[in-house]
Amino acid sequence: MEKIKELLLQALSSATSLDALEKIRIDFLGRKGSITTLAKNADFSKMSVEEKKGFGQKLNELKTFATAKLVEMQERLQASAPRRKSNELDLTAPGKGRRLGALHPITLAQMELEDIFQGMGFSVVYGPEIESEYFCFEALNIPHDHPARDMQDTFWLKNQLILRTHTSANQVRTLLRFGAPIRAIFPGRCFRYESIDPSHENTFYQCEGLVVDKNISVANLIAVMKTILSQVFKRDVKVRLRPGYFPFVEPGFELDLNCLICGGKGCPTCGDGWIELIPCGLIHPEVLRHAGIDPKEYSGFAFGVGLTRLAMMKFGIRDIRYLNCGDLRVNEQFSVLA
Ligand code: PHE
Numbered sequence: 001m002e003k004i005k006e007l008l009l010q011a012l013s014s015a016t017s018l019d020a021l022e023k024i025r026i027d028f029l030g031r032k033g034s035i036t037t038l039a040k041n042a043d044f045s046k047m048s049v050e051e052k053k054g055f056g057q058k059l060n061e062l063k064t065f066a067t068a069k070l071v072e073m074q075e076r077l078q079a080s081a082p083r084r085k086s087n088e089l090d091l092t093a094p095g096k097g098r099r100l101g102a103l104h105p106i107t108l109a110q111m112e113l114e115d116i117f118q119g120m121g122f123s124v125v126y127g128p129e130i131e132s133e134y135f136c137f138e139a140l141n142i143p144h145d146h147p148a149r150d151m152q153d154t155f156w157l158k159n160q161l162i163l164r165t166h167t168s169a170n171q172v173r174t175l176l177r178f179g180a181p182i183r184a185i186f187p188g189r190c191f192r193y194e195s196i197d198p199s200h201e202n203t204f205y206q207c208e209g210l211v212v213d214k215n216i217s218v219a220n221l222i223a224v225m226k227t228i229l230s231q232v233f234k235r236d237v238k239v240r241l242r243p244g245y246f247p248f249v250e251p252g253f254e255l256d257l258n259c260l261i262c263g264g265k266g267c268p269t270c271g272d273g274w275i276e277l278i279p280c281g282l283i284h285p286e287v288l289r290h291a292g293i294d295p296k297e298y299s300g301f302a303f304g305v306g307l308t309r310l311a312m313m314k315f316g317i318r319d320i321r322y323l324n325c326g327d328l329r330v331n332e333q334f335s336v337l338a
Pocket of ligand 1: 280
């Protein structure tokens with residue numbers, strides 16, 4: 001035991017690292033270490049009771065001594081190991097990664113629509129969000145006392161100014177500016193005095209479209225709508241027209257999309273197989289007259305895509321309130337789909 005103690009002290013005095021120390025621990029106290037082996041190989045049968053007791057005591061002392069010395073050395077080595085100061089620059093540390101900006105799902109849907117329409121020869125025109133009562137209502141064949149004004153609860157500002165309730169406000173504004181013939185879309189933000197729930201917002205986006213030319217008919221309207229929707233949803237789509245009432249179109253329609261989820265059989269999303277998607281119609285002669293265009297010479301169609309609704313369908317967003325909540329995590333999950 002004395003010899004083992006001597007060897008241990010010798011080994012410890014030359015240990016310069018924690019790894020070396022661990023090796024020493026194994027050499028002496030490990031399963032096959034010299035102290036362990038000593039205890040295992042002792043032949044107790046040749047010892048008297050007194051001898052057994054003395055041997056056991058000495059062995060325990062040796063173990064305690066070895067453990068204490070090892071711990072002492074470990075503390076000394078740890079204290080002298082080079083340690084990084086907290087403010088020191090570590091050039092090998094991995095980078096922190098930068099948060100990239102992401103476009104809003106409505107922006108993505110709008111950019112895609114603009115691309116598709118531009119590909120079909122449409123111009124993109126942006127009108128003001130603060131609009132006159134005239135362009136938003138009067139010019140669209142909705143006089144003061146017309147019940148249709150109740151259809152759209154309006155935010156009123158001063159001096160007959162309002163927050164536009166629909167992008168149709170751009171129709172006469174744009175026709176006065178560019179005249180006929182014309183093909184244009186007007187994407188933008190609209191406002192209505194409404195209480196908010198999963199499918200209603202007081203602030204939402206529409207994308208209005210307008211074609212005025214000679215001999216424009218409902219057939220042109222259907223063809224353009226079908227082409228656009230096939231490109232948006234990246235497959236062939238079926239549409240149907242139902243009568244719909246808007247004072248600025250005659251005849252007016254609701255264009256329904258054959259449900260892309262159930263293929264028209266009927267499901268919880270669509271109900272009867274059709275999704276009401278785009279109000280539209282042939283431009284009312286009165287609207288053309290307001291724009292200084294002769295309805296005998298020109299005709300046209302107009303449609304109002306619910307851009308917010310389209311983005312929700314395209315990206316599978318179930319609650320409209322996510323779109324205006326300002327949480328960047330909303331944006332970040334859709335940008336890659338652009
Ligand atoms: N402006 C109408 C609305 O917001 C939609 C519409 C647009 C209807 C164009 C017909 C033609 O409800």
